[in-house]
Amino acid sequence: MSFQDIKGQVKAIDILKGYIAESRLAGAYLFCGAEGIGKKLAAKEVAKALNCSSSDFLLCEGCPSCLKIEKNQHPDLHIISAEESEIKIESIRQLQREIAFKPYEGKKKIFIIDDAHKMNKESQGALLKILEEPPKDSVIVLITDRPKLLFKTIISRCKTVKFLPLLRQELQEVLKKEHGLDKTQAHFLAYFSEGRLGRALRLKDTDIMREKNSLIDRFCIRAKPNIDDLAAMDKPEIRDCLNILASWYRDAYLLKAGLDHSEVINFDRKNELLSLVENSDFAELDEALNAITGSVLYLEKNINVKLMLHNLGAQLWRG
Ligand SMILES: [Zn+2]
Incomplete structure (x- = not known):
């Protein structure tokens, strides 16, 4: 793993390389951007760059320090993540204790706070105190896809580096060339994961193609779908299915609006999509899409899921 392996983040990586080359890494960074696009990998590369024992980090082929960081075994690398969906004050207090020490064997200590928005208010308050006077031999990297949940005062004390999703075409190529996926699967995953390599890779080892096609058969092609099948699943599964x-309906809607055929998510079922487009008007497709995306949002709330799904079924298949 190296900076070159983080796909599609040329701009963010260039900024970081610039900071490293000029040794002007700030005390704290905020890496923001969608989940699964390489933020954490980049944070670990920064940790390596700051502690690498070869004369030029970019040419390092795996010095002991870089190898330890790669395996999360370096004593100066600290990764803080949520326990039970929250980063609690105790984790930040521990950071506060550790940051006061000199690095054990490296040049700089790195603290990576993963999903930093999961810090509760108490934790954010404690972190803010640390950021007011960060020790010179430490770098703190906050990683988040929801920067709005962080105190503004925290954000203003960090240098923000934005990570953007890959272009779908780029991701499709990466999935084909570097992960050996066939064209159909690479296309679906690149589009379905909206350019997020991490998400595409998580889905690649599941039976996603068969599952998604079975879902489409059962709920989009068949005349009378059985909603109870869906209602019997747990929430994360229902969310995946609804997505x-x-x-399917997003594809149909956009095809009707004139989207190029190659840009649809379910390209492998283009002909069935075209027939749906032929037989539906804009309003119907729009309504179906809104009903489903609305249900995904409701799913986050504490509601009667079974009732909601039956409602959705009634909206989608009342004909
Ligand atoms: Zn190295």
Whole structure:
């Protein structure tokens, strides 16, 4: 793993390389951007760059320090993540204790706070105190896809580096060339994961193609789908299923609006999509898509899921 392996983040990586080359890394960074696009990998590369024992980090082929960081075994690398969906004050207090020490064997200590928005208010308050006077031999990297949940005062004390999703075409190529996926699967994953390599890779080892096509068969092609099948699943599964159903109607809607055929998510079922487009008007497709995406949002709330799904079924298949 190296900076070159983080795909599609040329701009963010260039900024970081610039900071490292000029040794002007700030005390604290905020890496923001969608989940699964390489923020954490980049943070670990920064940790390596700051502690690498070869004369030029970019040419390092795996010095002991870089190898330890790669395996999360370096004593100066600290990764803080949520326990039970929250980063609690105790984790930040521990950071506060550790940051006061000199590095054990490296040149700089790195603290990576993953999903930093999961810090509760108490934790954010404690972190803010640390950021007011960060020790010179430490770098703190906050990683988040929801910077709005962080105190403004925290954000203003960090240098923000933005990470953007890959272009779908780029991701499709990466999935084909470097992960050996066939064209159909690479296309679906690149589009379905919206350019997020991490998400595409998580899905690649599941039976996603078969599952998504079975869902489309059962809920989009068949005349009378059985909603109870869906209602019997747990929430994360229902969310995945609804996202797949949404992709189907999004495709149809955009095809109707004149989207190029190669840009649809479910390209492998283009002909069935075209027939749906032929037989539906804009309003129907729009309504179906809104009903599904609305249900995904409701799913986050504490509601009667079964009732909601039956409602959705009634909206989608009342004909
Ligand atoms: Zn190295």
